[in-house]
Structure formats: C-alpha cells, structure tokens
Amino acid sequence: MTATGVLPDSAIRAMIASGGIAADAQIAPEQIQPASLDLRLGATAYRVRASFLAGKGCTVADRLAEFTMHQIDLTNGAVLEKGCVYVVPLMERLELPQGTSAAASAKSSIGRLDLLTRIITDDGTEFDRVADGFQGQLYVEICPRSFSVLVAPGQMLNQIIFRVGNTVIPDDELRAIHARNPIVSGQAIISDGLRFSVDLKPETGDLVGYRAKPHSGVIDLARIAYYDPMEYWEPIHTRDARIILDPGAFYILVSREEISIPPDCAAEMAPYLAMVGEFRVHYAGFFDPGFGHDMAGGTGSRGVLEVRCHEAPFVLEHGQTVGRLVYERMTAIPDMLYGADLKSNYQGQGLKLSKHFKAV
Numbered sequence: 001m002t003a004t005g006v007l008p009d010s011a012i013r014a015m016i017a018s019g020g021i022a023a024d025a026q027i028a029p030e031q032i033q034p035a036s037l038d039l040r041l042g043a044t045a046y047r048v049r050a051s052f053l054a055g056k057g058c059t060v061a062d063r064l065a066e067f068t069m070h071q072i073d074l075t076n077g078a079v080l081e082k083g084c085v086y087v088v089p090l091m092e093r094l095e096l097p098q099g100t101s102a103a104a105s106a107k108s109s110i111g112r113l114d115l116l117t118r119i120i121t122d123d124g125t126e127f128d129r130v131a132d133g134f135q136g137q138l139y140v141e142i143c144p145r146s147f148s149v150l151v152a153p154g155q156m157l158n159q160i161i162f163r164v165g166n167t168v169i170p171d172d173e174l175r176a177i178h179a180r181n182p183i184v185s186g187q188a189i190i191s192d193g194l195r196f197s198v199d200l201k202p203e204t205g206d207l208v209g210y211r212a213k214p215h216s217g218v219i220d221l222a223r224i225a226y227y228d229p230m231e232y233w234e235p236i237h238t239r240d241a242r243i244i245l246d247p248g249a250f251y252i253l254v255s256r257e258e259i260s261i262p263p264d265c266a267a268e269m270a271p272y273l274a275m276v277g278e279f280r281v282h283y284a285g286f287f288d289p290g291f292g293h294d295m296a297g298g299t300g301s302r303g304v305l306e307v308r309c310h311e312a313p314f315v316l317e318h319g320q321t322v323g324r325l326v327y328e329r330m331t332a333i334p335d336m337l338y339g340a341d342l343k344s345n346y347q348g349q350g351l352k353l354s355k356h357f358k359a360v
Helices: 009-018 060-067 171-180
Strands: 021-023 037-040 042-049 068-073 076-082 087-096 100-106 115-120 134-145 149-151 154-165 194-197 207-212 233-237 242-245 250-258 265-271 279-281 303-307 316-319 322-327
Touching: 009 154, 037 087, 042 060, 042 149, 060 242, 076 303, 100 115, 115 194, 134 154, 303 322
Parallel strands: none
Antiparallel strands: 021 087, 037 154, 042 068, 042 087, 076 149, 087 134, 100 154, 115 134, 194 322, 207 233, 207 250, 242 316, 250 303, 265 322, 279 303
C-alpha cells in the first residue's frame, strides 16, 4: 500500500513509465521537480468570453464550443493580451489510480508576472484541483492581468503535484518539526499551518517592493534576464513601515520571515482569513522539499508575495499577517531537492522579480 503523502520525483517518474502521466511529446527530465511536474502548453489557444469551470457531467470541450470567440495558433508564438481570457489544452494528460488526486499552481515566475493561470478539467468543479482517479486531458486557463505575454508551445506556466490520502501535517506535528529543525526565522506562529507576515521595514535602505506599471510592453516568456525592470515596475519606498495598496494594482512584496521546507515535506501557500484585508496574496502556491533548507544549500528563503488589492484602498503595515503555509508530508524524500541540486532560481531569495527581468 502506498504511503500517505505528496509523491516525490521518483514516484512521478514511475507514473510516467506506467502511463499514468502521458503526453503528446515525450516528457523531458527537466519537467520533473522534487515534488511536482511542470506542464507544457499545447499548440492552440482559445480566446473565450469568460472564465469557466466545466462542471459535473460536462467536458471542457463542451464549454469551449459554447464560449470560444476565436482560435489562435501558437506554433510560431502568439501574444495573449492583457485583460483577455484564454484556454489552452496542455500536452499532458492523466490516468490517476484510485486514491490519488492532484493539485496545480502557477510556477513562481508566472505568478510574479501577475499572469493568472489555472488548471481546469472535464467534470471539474474547482480550479487547480484534479479529482481522485481522474482520467483525461488537462487544460489551462490563462488571463494576463498586468502584462500581455508572448507564448509558444512547450512553455511551462504551471506545475502539478500528486497526493495520496490526507497529506496535511497537523499543527502539533508541525510544531514538533519546528522544534527539531526550525522551519521559520523568529517566532513560529502555527495555526492551521505556519503564518507569515509582510516585510515593510528592510534592514538596509527603504525599498520594500514593486508595483506593476499599467501600460507596459509585451513580455516574451522565452526571454530570461532580458527586460529592464524599470520599464515594467515602479519601485516602492517607505520609511514609515507601511504602504497603501491601490484597488486593482499589483504588487511584489516579500515576507518578513525566512522560510524552510524540510526534505520530507512540501508546502502550499494559502490565503489568510478574508477579514484581515481586501487583498489577495500569492498566485504561485507550491514550495518544493528543500526550499530554504540547509541540506539543500539554503539558510532560509523569504517568500515573495504577489499582492492584488480589491475594492478599497488598504493600509498594509510591517509585520501584518498576510498568509499561511500549509505543510504536507511526502511519501518519501525526493532524489533531488530544491536548491543546490537543481540550481534553482529562487533559493535564498529576498525581494526578487521574475527571472525574465535583469537584476535590479
């Protein structure tokens, strides 16, 4: 019997070998992360009138027939425009065994571009959740919020993890893990996971974040360390340890705490209670085993916060709780850990834009 937990890279490779994960093109080794699989765009995008879920008894193809405005060939690259909604069939498809479910999230660099990407499936009633025993095609809904983007087939915007049973580590067990090997700098506030707060009082200088400019150019997702950040972002400086979030604006901020994910754990970023403020934090929600951990060449890493304010201006203050990390047990320690093993982009990170921008 398979142990309860999130499946590691070795189990993902076994699923590929057995046909539980299949694809139109051979799955590349670099798609396999310590506890997740990167998913690739197919060759066609459908511009749709509105975001949707298939719903029970319906397929995504049924909904596309109802809502598609036009079809776009991505073969030679195509621009997905800011403010529009697209659905793209992914190259990967699943045949999950009973007892195994899956969950998806935008990759870190994609969330930092304010690119809303969510997995949908036939019969699906939730975004980014794949039902126990699901068999079928995967699709991604893409809605560029701040920047129009140039995409092409094979690019990886999303990642997916596979869960067997109830994987969440209870608070008492998480406290014991922290006591053995700290998972956060400073005091650990553990309640339905590990709470984290925003850093608006940096040790040096007064730069606390970035705000997306409203009328910027297209970003080619294939270009790495290419764009001048000042053409797309407005630096945010503060000397009174607080900022006012503007409705509809998108911000890159950073957590006050340094976070660590032990090798036998994974974690998912979850929103904090809605009543603490009219804003959303984090589109990219998975943390692989080894993130910020000393065994993986890290000494703790800050969590980058992707913040969007909703209806009313909101005062965000230093140390204010903005979210929580839900830790999950692994069925086994991965062969490769996030960080030194994979030359990961964001190990040991502080305040950092996506990899598409030159270093500030």
